[in-house]
Amino acid sequence: xxxxxxxxxxxxxxxxxxxxxxxxxxxxxxxxxxxxxxxxxxxxxxxxxxxxxxxxxxxxxxxxxxxxxxxxxxxxxxxxxxxxxxxxxxxxxxxxxxxxxxxxxxxxxxxxxxxxxxxxxxxxxxxxxxxxxxxxxxxxxxxxxxxxxxxxxx
Amino acid sequence: xxxxxxxxxxxxxxxxxxxxxxxxxxxxxxxxxxxxxxxxxxxxxxxxxxxxxxxxxxxxxxxxxxxxxxxxxxxxxxxxxxxxxxxxxxxxxxxxxxxxxxxxxxxxxxxxxxxxxxxxxxxxxxxxxxxxxxxxxxxxxxxxxxxxxxxxxxxxxxxxxxxxxxxxxxxxxxxxxxxxxxxxxxxxxxxxx
Numbered sequence: 001x002x003x004x005x006x007x008x009x010x011x012x013x014x015x016x017x018x019x020x021x022x023x024x025x026x027x028x029x030x031x032x033x034x035x036x037x038x039x040x041x042x043x044x045x046x047x048x049x050x051x052x053x054x055x056x057x058x059x060x061x062x063x064x065x066x067x068x069x070x071x072x073x074x075x076x077x078x079x080x081x082x083x084x085x086x087x088x089x090x091x092x093x094x095x096x097x098x099x100x101x102x103x104x105x106x107x108x109x110x111x112x113x114x115x116x117x118x119x120x121x122x123x124x125x126x127x128x129x130x131x132x133x134x135x136x137x138x139x140x141x142x143x144x145x146x147x148x149x150x151x152x153x154x
Numbered sequence: 155x156x157x158x159x160x161x162x163x164x165x166x167x168x169x170x171x172x173x174x175x176x177x178x179x180x181x182x183x184x185x186x187x188x189x190x191x192x193x194x195x196x197x198x199x200x201x202x203x204x205x206x207x208x209x210x211x212x213x214x215x216x217x218x219x220x221x222x223x224x225x226x227x228x229x230x231x232x233x234x235x236x237x238x239x240x241x242x243x244x245x246x247x248x249x250x251x252x253x254x255x256x257x258x259x260x261x262x263x264x265x266x267x268x269x270x271x272x273x274x275x276x277x278x279x280x281x282x283x284x285x286x287x288x289x290x291x292x293x294x295x296x297x298x299x300x301x302x303x304x305x306x307x308x309x310x311x312x313x314x315x316x317x318x319x320x321x322x323x324x325x326x327x328x329x330x331x332x333x334x335x336x337x338x339x340x341x342x343x344x345x346x347x
Contacts, residue, residue, distance in 0.1 A: 021168035028176045035183035048190075049288045051295035053302055057188040119188055122287050128220075129283030131290070135338065139198045148291055149190040 036060055044069035044086045046123035050153040057147055062117050064104040064143075066097070068130060069123035083126055085134065094133050101141035121149040191294055195338065214256045216245045216277045220293060222284030235292055242300035246332060248272050265312070265327045278337045297336055304332050 046069030057063060067086040071079050075091075084091045087100045105116055118138055122131055138146060218238070219227040226233050228241055248255040256275035260268050277297055281290050302317070305328050309317040317328060 017169065018165065021165065021172050024169055024172040024176055028172055028179060031176065031179045031183065035179065037183055049291040051191060051291060053191065053295055053298040054189045055192060057190065057192075060188070063188065117192075119190065124286070124288035124291075126287040127283060128281045128285040128287060128290050131287055132281070132283065135195060139195050142198065144195040144197065145192070146195060147188070147190040147192045148294065149188060150291065150295075152189065 040065070040067075040086070040089050042067065042086070043072055043075055043089075043091060044084055044123070045072050046070075046121055048121060048149045048151055049124050051150045052153050054150050054152050057117070057119065059115075062108070062112055062115050063119050063147075064101065064116065065119050065121060066100075066134060067121045068126055068134070069121075083123070083130055085130070094130075094137060097134055097137040098141040101138065101143045105143075115145070116143055117145045117147055118143045119147045119149050191291070191298060193294075193336075193338070210274070210276055211257070213254055214272075214274045214276060216242065216275070218277060218279045218293060218297070220279075220281045220285045220289055222282040224286055224289040226289075226293070235289075235296060238293060238296040239300045239303070242277065242297055243304055245277070246272060246275060246300060247304055248275075261330075263327050263330050265324060266331060269331065271331055273333055276335050276337050294336070298334075301332055301334050305329065308332065 044067050046067060068083060069086075070081055071084050071091075079091060085094065085097070086092065087096060092100065101116075101118070105113055108116060120131070120134065135146070138144070217227070217229055221227075226235060226238075228238065233241070245255055248258065251258060251270075256272035258270035258272050259274065261271050261273060262268055263271075279293065279297070306317045308331060309315060309320055309324070309328050312328075313320060313324060317325065320328065
């Protein structure tokens with residue numbers, strides 16, 4: 001008759017995990033929304049410079065990227081350790097920058113084309129010569145909105 | 155007879171499946187928001203127009219030069235990165251209307267009425283091919299900082315609020331009070347010989 005008596009029903013009741021999938025799905029959806037697919041595999045190493053007046057870039061669909069830096073270790077035997085430009089998934093020469101801009105622009109919606117932006121992800125230790133050359137090529141291709149990618153200082 | 159209960163589906167593996175999906179998304183996506191200094195390049199030079207480049211008066215130009223050794227020159231003096239901001243601010247604002255700093259013209263700006271602003275000034279930034287990108291960026295950053303500080307001071311004086319908290323129209327007004335004019339000059343090769 002006692003409330004506490006029944007010996008065999010001791011022990012922890014199993015935790016109800018039926019809501020666990022929902023939980024994980026929520027996290028999954030969160031990540032699907034806030035992240036973007038990684039578009040290129042980086043073949044150059046770069047550390048962007050630090051600044052204080054950094055602004056966030058909006059509208060990822062308008063942005064094309066140009067990476068400049070030293071090749072990663074696995075590429076060094078093939079291309080050497082000099083500064084390289086990476087466009088999409090391959091190393092490129094300076095003369096391909098214009099073509100790249102045209103291609104990227106072609107892939108955009110008509111209304112977005114004037115707002116095209118080019119983000120320059122350039123390593124800190126790069127010499128300005130190559131950056132200036134790229135800027136000149138961008139000017140020739142009428143890609144005038146550029147963005148020097150950087151990190152926040154502090 | 156009618157009450158046959160349907161056995162419940164075993165859903166204990168759903169968690170694992172969604173975990174796998176989660177991990178897939180974690181690895182293939184990136185969350186990095188791109189930040190940086192936005193700049194606008196001048197349109198490409200047209201050959202026949204190149205000669206008749208609009209002459210800018212000497213007092214309206216602040217030359218910032220960086221050589222291959224990352225040394226800095228402001229106007230005709232050697233300077234340090236830490237000095238740029240103050241010098242640039244004084245140059246852009248010309249608070250005492252000095253004759254060697256940019257001349258002012260009257261402009262009508264919303265919220266401000268008719269004001270005298272130095273809208274003809276140009277900061278010309280020239281770098282050598284051997285300049286390091288980090289130095290160049292540092293200088294760019296300081297120049298933008300000069301503009302941002304001026305705008306912020308003006309907005310606090312006028313509206314009692316920091317620039318970033320102003321509504322859009324007022325920001326536009328403040329922006330046209332201090333228009334950003336950093337010219338990235340045509341590349342030149344000097345300082346290497």
